Amino acid sequence: MRILTIVKQVPDSNATIKVLAEGKGIDFAGLKLVADPFDEFGIELAVQLREKRSDVSEIVALTLGGEKAGETLRIALAMGADVGVHICDPKLETKDELFNAAVIAEAMKKDAKGFDLILCGKHNIDLDAGAVGPAVAEFLDLPHVGAVTGLDVSADGKHFTARRRIEGAEEVVECDLPALLTIEKGLVEPRYPSLPNLMKAKKKPVTLLTAGDLPGVAEYAETTKFVSISAPPPKPECKFIEGEPPQMAKELVRLLRDEAKVL
Amino acid sequence: MTSNVLVFIEQRRGKVHPASYQLLNLATQVAAQTGAQAEACIVGEGVASLADAVAAQGAKKVYIVDDPVLALYRAIPYTKALVAALDAAAAKILLVPTTFMGRDLASRVAARKRAALAIDCTEVRQDGADLIAVKPMYAGKFSGTFRLTGDRLQVVTVRSNAYSAAAPQTGARADVQSVALSLTDRDQRLKINEVTATGSGVKDVTEADIVVSGGRSLKSAENFKILYDLAAALDGAVGASRAACDAGYQPHTRQVGLTGKVVTPKLYIACGIDGAIQHLAGMRGSKVIVAINTKKEAPIFKVATYGCIADLFTLVPLLTEEFKKLKEH
Numbered sequence: 239m240r241i242l243t244i245v246k247q248v249p250d251s252n253a254t255i256k257v258l259a260e261g262k263g264i265d266f267a268g269l270k271l272v273a274d275p276f277d278e279f280g281i282e283l284a285v286q287l288r289e290k291r292s293d294v295s296e297i298v299a300l301t302l303g304g305e306k307a308g309e310t311l312r313i314a315l316a317m318g319a320d321v322g323v324h325i326c327d328p329k330l331e332t333k334d335e336l337f338n339a340a341v342i343a344e345a346m347k348k349d350a351k352g353f354d355l356i357l358c359g360k361h362n363i364d365l366d367a368g369a370v371g372p373a374v375a376e377f378l379d380l381p382h383v384g385a386v387t388g389l390d391v392s393a394d395g396k397h398f399t400a401r402r403r404i405e406g407a408e409e410v411v412e413c414d415l416p417a418l419l420t421i422e423k424g425l426v427e428p429r430y431p432s433l434p435n436l437m438k439a440k441k442k443p444v445t446l447l448t449a450g451d452l453p454g455v456a457e458y459a460e461t462t463k464f465v466s467i468s469a470p471p472p473k474p475e476c477k478f479i480e481g482e483p484p485q486m487a488k489e490l491v492r493l494l495r496d497e498a499k500v501l
Numbered sequence: 502m503t504s505n506v507l508v509f510i511e512q513r514r515g516k517v518h519p520a521s522y523q524l525l526n527l528a529t530q531v532a533a534q535t536g537a538q539a540e541a542c543i544v545g546e547g548v549a550s551l552a553d554a555v556a557a558q559g560a561k562k563v564y565i566v567d568d569p570v571l572a573l574y575r576a577i578p579y580t581k582a583l584v585a586a587l588d589a590a591a592a593k594i595l596l597v598p599t600t601f602m603g604r605d606l607a608s609r610v611a612a613r614k615r616a617a618l619a620i621d622c623t624e625v626r627q628d629g630a631d632l633i634a635v636k637p638m639y640a641g642k643f644s645g646t647f648r649l650t651g652d653r654l655q656v657v658t659v660r661s662n663a664y665s666a667a668a669p670q671t672g673a674r675a676d677v678q679s680v681a682l683s684l685t686d687r688d689q690r691l692k693i694n695e696v697t698a699t700g701s702g703v704k705d706v707t708e709a710d711i712v713v714s715g716g717r718s719l720k721s722a723e724n725f726k727i728l729y730d731l732a733a734a735l736d737g738a739v740g741a742s743r744a745a746c747d748a749g750y751q752p753h754t755r756q757v758g759l760t761g762k763v764v765t766p767k768l769y770i771a772c773g774i775d776g777a778i779q780h781l782a783g784m785r786g787s788k789v790i791v792a793i794n795t796k797k798e799a800p801i802f803k804v805a806t807y808g809c810i811a812d813l814f815t816l817v818p819l820l821t822e823e824f825k826k827l828k829e830h
């Protein structure tokens with residue numbers, strides 16, 4: 239079984255993000271970048287599958303992003319992926335997830351051995367969208383299961399059952415491999431890569447791909463173009479409600495009914 | 502290609518997701534700008550009876566893809582069904598609610614149709630042939646504006662409560678067209694074996710108009726009962742911070758935040774939640790936010806509309822009583 243995990247480098251969720259003049263983008267200078275926490279669930283899952291089974295032949299970690307994204311690939315390699323693929327070309331860097339998915343799918347088509355299981359996060363915390371997984375699956379004519387919270391791959395490595403979370407319910411689905419899964423929180427807890435493993439990861443092979451290596455990408459266009467980013471309009475100051483708890487409760491209910499009109 | 506706007510009506514077991522009707526209202530406004538019309542597509546099993554309700558919400562034409570294999574949501578069969586309806590409608594814009602199903606389906610449909618796509622939008626407007634979509638970025642800390650090119654289908658998922666539904670026009674009629682679906686075995690590689698309701702009959706946080714959330718300060722699973730009582734009085738759902746879920750007070754299905762669920766209810770009541778940036782990522786889009794916290798400096802007050810500096814164990818039961826009184830009147 240060969241496993242591919244797709245990882246994206248994103249700003250750390252604790253970082254303070256600054257917007258560039260005129261909202262042209264965000265200021266990456268000094269910004270702490272990490273592997274997307276949902277994608278990390280995918281890497282961890284791949285590594286745990288190998289620890290549990292004897293038939294996982296290779297774990298490939300793939301990223302699409304600028305030169306710095308190589309650091310994120312190294313985290314994936316330190317967590318246990320064997321080889322990396324880095325699609326690194328400014329021409330291919332967009333905020334259009336459909337286009338990004340097409341690029342990733344084209345890179346996967348170049349891999350002659352093929353993948354049985356493709357894992358990525360439920361969504362990425364930069365674009366807050368979640369189209370990459372389903373779209374990669376669509377471009378490769380694979381089934382996918384979104385927001386997976388449980389996984390059981392059959393002994394022969396040909397099928398799986400997965401648990402997925404939908405609004406108000408959970409479903410158990412069954413499917414043949416190859417397939418793509420997007421991972422929800424709760425299935426695995428990502429390990430911290432140890433220092434020795436980070437050192438070893440530097441020696442693991444990484445293939446660099448540019449637009450020239452992916453002629454199939456020419457079929458696709460960036461059709462959703464980023465225009466600008468802005469801080470949400472400032473919230474009006476919080477209105478503090480005074481008084482002892484019984485008055486407070488009465489006043490809050492009054493405000494919610496008469497002023498905010500949400501009741 | 503006409504410039505009609507098609508709305509995907511999300512239903513599970515015959516129950517329509519309320520965001521679908523909000524989108525029909527948006528579709529009517531967008532279509533009016535170009536003299537086009539708002540249309541709807543319902544996919545499922547035994548869903549034809551929903552057509553009248555959908556017409557009452559403004560759909561001028563309703564495409565129905567009705568088949569037993571569509572009883573439960575599966576990405577590929579639903580993609581095929583919705584694409585068949587899109588082709589029949591020759592629509593230029595497809596609006597889908599931002600839900601688990603909506604994100605999943607819109608992504609796949611957009612990829613298949615080589616469409617332009619924006620997910621989880623809070624604002625959608627036309628600019629010539631293009632569509633301008635505004636959506637949260639960086640876990641809701643910012644909003645991004647995107648331009649979807651007008652030379653192709655534009656697919657947009659829209660947040661619950663970003664737009665409101667129109668008052669239903671009972672008796673309004675729509676053309677109803679049934680759309681045929683043919684699936685291969687390959688389209689049905691995925692099977693659903695089991696569906697279990699989580700939270701035993703209690704509403705999910707993503708479905709409720711009112712969400713009452715608790716944090717680590719609740720101290721135990723039992724203590725969450727006061728929040729369930731409050732939620733019951735408001736016909737709302739109960740959510741929790743990650744600290745409360747990690748401590749086992751609530752299942753992770755109720756976690757709100759960056760690595761939990763993103764909710765945009767009309768009213769969000771945060772009880773004993775500090776307001777860490779990762780929690781805000783999941784709830785700052787709520788229309789009205791109430792924060793109850795003993796600590797005046799708690800960051801939750803920065804996003805709150807109304808703040809109560811109080812012990813939640815005292816205030817929450819009092820609030821429940823007040824809301825109950827309000828209901829009785």
Ligand SMILES: Cc1cc2nc3c(=O)[nH]c(=O)nc-3n(C[C@H](O)[C@H](O)[C@H](O)COP(=O)(O)OP(=O)(O)OC[C@H]3O[C@@H](n4cnc5c(N)ncnc54)[C@H](O)[C@@H]3O)c2cc1C
Nearest residue numbers: 716717718742743744758759760761773775777780795813
């Ligand atoms: C990658 C990552 C992802 C994360 N994802 C999420 C996520 O999805 N959701 C999430 O919530 N967190 C998430 N976190 C964790 C987040 O950083 C916080 O640790 C967490 O939200 C804190 O939960 P809390 O507010 O319940 O607890 P605390 O921080 O312990 O705050 C408790 C609050 O209760 C108040 N309080 C105490 N007693 C009372 C009382 N009797 N009455 C009223 N108020 C009282 C205190 O003043 C305090 O403000 C994430 C963190 C990371 C690093």
